[in-house]
Amino acid sequence: MPASPSTARAINDRVALRLLQQEGPLTAGQLKQLTGLSRPTVADLVERLIASGLIAVVGESGEQRRGPNAKLYGIVADRAQLAALDVRTEGVAVLVSDLLGRVLAEASVPIGDDAGTGPAVEQAVALVERVAKEAGADRLHTLGIGAPGLIDPVSGDLRDSSGLPEWHRQLVAALQERFPQARVSVENETNLAAVAEQRDGAARDRDTFVLLWLGVGIGAAVVLDGALRRGASGGAGEIGFLPVPGTVGLPSATGCDGGFHSVAGAGAIAALAAEHAVTAPSSAAEPHAAALVRTAVEAVADAAPEADAAADGFLDALADRVALGAAAVISVLDPGCVVLAGETGRAGGEVLARRVQERLARLSPLPTEVRASALGGQAVLRGALLTARDRAQDELFAPRGSG
Template sequence: MPASPSTARAINDRLALRLLQREGPLTAGQLKQLTGLSRPTVADLVERLALSGLITVVGESGEQRRGPNARLYGIVADRAHLAALDVRTESVTVTVTDLLGRERAEACAPIGGDTGTGDAVEQAVTLVERAAKEAGAERLHTVAIGAPGLIDPVTGELRDSTGLPEWHRRLVAALQQRLPRAAVIVENETNLAALAEQRDGAARGRDTFVLLWLGHGTGAAVVLDGALRRGASGGTGEIGFLPVPGTGGLPSATDCTGGFHSLAGAAAVAQLARAHGLTGAPAAELVRRAATGDAAASDAFLDALADRVALGAASVVAVLDPGCLVLGGEVGQAGGEALAARVADRVQRMSPLPLEVRPGALGGGAVLRGALITARDRAQDDLFAPAGRSGGEHRAG
């Protein structure tokens, strides 16, 4: 059944806007060439998008004669401002960008473990408001939050998780209350890191892979056939609870001590480094020094760390056969190719399934980058709807 004229216009508009977002300013002739649409159709959509305030003339092409055909059209970047948050156990980082993802403001604040829930929420919300003001944003269209813990696949809300601060869960509601016109989205931090690595980092070009997060905690994000898999309860990738040898115990339903976390979390990695004579820095820095040969006993330490990481990696491979494993987080990025090659070698000895192991390209910054991508995609889906139906008045839990 052929598309109706209004549906066809909506499809053409979105195609043109995506091209402008990806390629930058284009002339009507370039849009015609890239879309395959007729000249009259392109002229109509350019006029329609300009009238809706989504695009504007930003210059002229030097390769064409002056005049209408030389006009360069670009997306009105200030049509919407976005906020991305990386919420950690004792800190929050926020960046505010325009619709094209260009950073306008960034701020970070520690939130001590002894801070009360109400005070912690107020500190975080105030940080977002201050960054928005610094960015010159009259309002925020979309706010995307990356946080540890499980996201309910039905409601999209952060579930109550033992060991995580209560202010994490309260933050979403507080932002929705203080920013009633903004869409507020929350997503697991490891899932956002995987999205960022797939879009801009080590997993670019892969539609099936697993990101193994190695940082303060451990986690995994599973992407199969281009789709992020969350599981029935949102718990896919809770690899910190995976029972493994060498921990001296077993994890429980409320505590991952005794699981993979006890081998590969930052505290365990730092302890392993000390056993090899490496001290005086956080776990990620000790791993970086070892990986670059700037530390005594570096090979022995990396071998021992790879032995541990391979236990979790081999379990992932046996169940999912992802073909590609990205070592994400601060520790995964710090280990670089030296750690990735060691892990790949050990998994290949344990599994008949092929596996490529890559170091993460974005490290701890992947969470914030993934939150920004999520916010931008959400805003563009809203604003790049058919002319006259854009807005941004919808909220997500």
């Protein structure tokens, strides 16, 4: 059954808006070529989108051409302002952008373990308010939040977890109260890192891959056929609970001790480094486990004879452990690509990725490329921004029939 004229117009408008968002400013002729629509149809949709305030003339095309055909049309970027938050146990990072994702302002604030729930929430909300003010955003349209922990797939809420501070769960409600007109959504940090790596990072050429998060805790994000898979309860990728060789005991429903976390989490990595006499100075810039891995990678790169053997041994042992968990995931999903992210994964970089790939080639018959994160510490924040932008555009670009 053919679409009604109003539905066809709405669909055409949305296609044109997406092209302008992806390609940048375009002339009516370029829109005609890219959409395959007739010249009168393109002229009508341009008129509608200008009247709705979604696009505007932003310039002209070419040096010699002038007149209506040379007009460049672009998205009105300040039609909506967005906020992205990366919420960690030790603090919050915030950025505010326009509708096209251009960052207008950003900042972060540490939140200590000794901060009470109320003060911690106040600090985080005040940071969002300050960054929004610096960006000139009087009214935020959408807030995207990345946080550790499980997200309820039905309610979209951050589920209660004994491993997370209470202020994480209260922050979402506090932000919704402070910005009542805004759309507020929360997503697992590992999932957001995967979204960012697929759109802008190490997995740009992959529709199917697994992102392995190596940090204070262990997690994974699963992208199959271009779609992020969260699982029936929102727990897809909770591989810290995965039973692996080399642990004492088994994980349980209430704790991942005895699982993959016990051999590849931050505490286990620190103990492994001590066994290999690898040390690193304490730094506020990154977790100690990540600093140990970075120190070992630098020692290998410098090829200092006295440090090289210890660093090599440590990185080999770490790669052995990471490959155990990755091999289990690969045997079930056959993703073809694994991206190492999180603080430890980023610190290991290509050196660790290469060693893990070599081990997987021996452990599994399924060919798998292992890549280092291309976005570093900005992956979660970038993923939160991308999802906020998608949600805002889905609403603002939603098909609207016209009589």
